[in-house]
Amino acid sequence: MLGTQAAERPPMPAPTPAPSTLPARRRAGRPTAAVLDQDGITTAALELISNKGYNGLTMAALARSLGVAPSALYNHVGSKDDVLLLVEDHLAAMVDVSAFGSEPWDVAVRRWAWSYRDVFSEHTPLIPVIAVLPVANAPKTLAMYEAVTAGFRDAGFPEEKIISAIVALEAFVFGAAYDVTAPEDIFDAGSLAEQVPNFTAAVDRLAAEEHARPTDVAFNLGLEALITGFGALREAVSD
Helix, strand or coil, X not given: CCCCCCCCCCCCCCCCCCCCCCCCCCCCCCCCCCCCCHHHHHHHHHHHHHHHCHHHCCXXXXXXXXCCCHHHHHCCCCCHHHHHHHHHHHHHHHCCCCCCCCXXXXXXXXXXXXXXXXXXXXXXXXXXXXXXXXXXXXXXXXXXXXXXXHHHHHCCCCHHHHHHHHHHHHHHHHHHHHHHCCCCCCCCCHHHHHHCHHHHHHHHHHHHCCCCCHHHXXXXXXXXXXXXXXXXXXXXXXX
């Protein structure tokens, strides 16, 4: 006992580690599968058109820009026309119609037209498409037209002429949107200046005014003429 050595105990096996109860950490970086929604599709379509023009907008190119297969894109939009409806609605929602119903008719038309021009001056490649795109199934676009139409009607404008008046204003707005992006020397006659003395003198006279943005001067002049003309028609009907 006192003089007896205790027998050596065999080594104990290492304990098996318990499985971790913590959730697996998410891998850093972007998810491997893109998450699609209408806002993302619209943004990608606008960027594609801005970089490559309207003809560059194809369903295959849009899918590539979104990092998804075309089949995944078709789960959200059925065709290119559906994409254009999203784009149309996106732009229409940016146009300011808030003055209709709260401000005098001329103030409301003025604010709407300036806002409309400014929005489309940033997206001129879309003008030839949007200008002739049906508004069916475009809720935000229809909401814009509803506000403008109600404003014209409440102001006593003849109902049979409301749509024609809106189309006339839009035609002017779209043309003015192009003018915003035109080069400053667009009316320089160059070596032919002496052959067009009246035109050259008028161009020089405008330049002498030193307007910060001549395109705004032209837009204001045309818009005020339209408002005055439409206003006279409205007043004649009201009398």
